[in-house]
Amino acid sequence: MTQIDDARAWAAFVSRDRRYDGRVIGAVTTTGIYCKPSCPARRPKREHVVFYPDAEAARAAGYRACLRCLPDAVGRDRVAVAEAVALLEAAENSIGLDALAARVGYAPHHFHRLFKRATGVTPAAYARGLKARRAADALGGEETVTAAIYDAGYSAPSRFYETAPARLGMTPSAWKRGGAGVTIRWTVADTSLGALLIAATDKGLCRVAFDEDWASLSMRFPNAEIVQGGAALADLAARVVGEVESPGRHTDLPLDVQGTAFQEAVWAALKAIPKGETRSYAQIAAAAGSPYAVRAVGTACGSNNVAVVIPCHRVTRSDGAVGGYAYGPTRKAALLKREGE
Incomplete structure (x- = not known):
């Protein structure tokens, strides 16, 4: 402050x-x-x-x-978390909790709690996020899936395939082929804040955005089967619309999104903000374990694929001003007003 x-x-x-x-x-x-x-x-x-x-x-x-x-230990704690994040980012091989805590001068169990409180995830989950991000990047450039898996730092393909569907939202081969073999169902719903694109895979919501249509999905997943409507999507869409009209009613909506480790830490911090409250970009940066990455928080908010469901509208400027929003400050102000009622 x-x-x-x-x-x-x-x-x-x-x-x-x-x-x-x-x-x-x-x-x-x-x-x-x-x-x-x-x-x-x-x-x-x-x-x-x-x-x-x-x-x-x-x-x-x-x-x-x-x-x-x-x-006086608070500043030291934040420095330690930042150092641990840097170590995980730079490591070619996995670093266990005991070794990571020792590197930054803390007892393992205490540092485990400290890291999770600061970033929203455990050190192990953060490391898994890094591997998944690297695998996703590599899948876009490697000639084979196996080469991408090893380049990402996995000890064997089996270790990646154990968690890949949960991390990528689809199988590794489907990811490499632009969503080939994956069905994405979509609809455009009317809300009091404008038309809202709602799209989901079998796992959960993959895109919620104002003023978009199915064409945006075709650009994101050019080889996926993109289908309009469906009974299961209708129920899910109704709940999403409910979040627009009366935020905070449906906090358990299933998601099928993935991002970098930092983006996912930011999104976890956003979901932890109680209805009716806001946080500054600096507060979210601190919660994500990178207190100086204030601008990066803004970028992570802009990369949020599921508007309202991951409530990036709850982030405001330190001076109390509404701040930026991908779908316009008027919509952001309206959502915040509804949450405060």
Whole structure:
């Protein structure tokens, strides 16, 4: 929080909101101690608390760190997660939890919880996402599926095929052939915010977008069988329309989407935002384990294939402004208004 909103900061402390740890520090004038928002200690009176952007500023003002919540460790935790992400990204071979935690100076079980809280996924899930991304990239360029699998870092084809349908939404060979052998059913539904393309495979929703039609699916999956309508899709489409008209009613809609490890971490953070609340791009970047990747969060939101279902409309600018949206700020403002009602 570069500009501290005292009311929001106090609310974070009252609710012990862990999401604000590392973003604001509360210092108690009567004790000379500063704490992070999630500190479990009894709350002082409001008039005895002043706020600082970070621990360094609180120390400069003459306060000392709380020995119960250890606010100085928050910055170290985030640096450790960022280092772990960099190690996973650069590794040619898999890194086990024990080795990864040791590299960044933490106990394995503690770092496992820390990493998941920061990124929304476990270190192992993050590593699997990296492999799947590399495999998807390689499948587009290798002459054979087997070569792509080994290039992505899998020890054997069987290890990839165990998880490929879940990660890619279709078999590896179908992915390489532009969706060949996969059936995508679609419809365009009327909503109060305009026409909405809704498309799904047998696994779940693969595209939800305003102002699009089946042609966009043909470009994304040129070799898939693209079929209009169907009874199963009708039920799913009705639930998606329900999310547009009254957001937050259907949070269990099945999805068939895939992205890079970072994109998937961002999408997981978006889905974790409660109905009626918003987060800044900086908050989502921190939740995705890359606190400095604020612009990349915007790109990941723009790459979201299922509008409303993965609620990228809940991300706003740090100053409270609505910010950008692939389908226009008017629609974004309307969705946010409905969520707040």
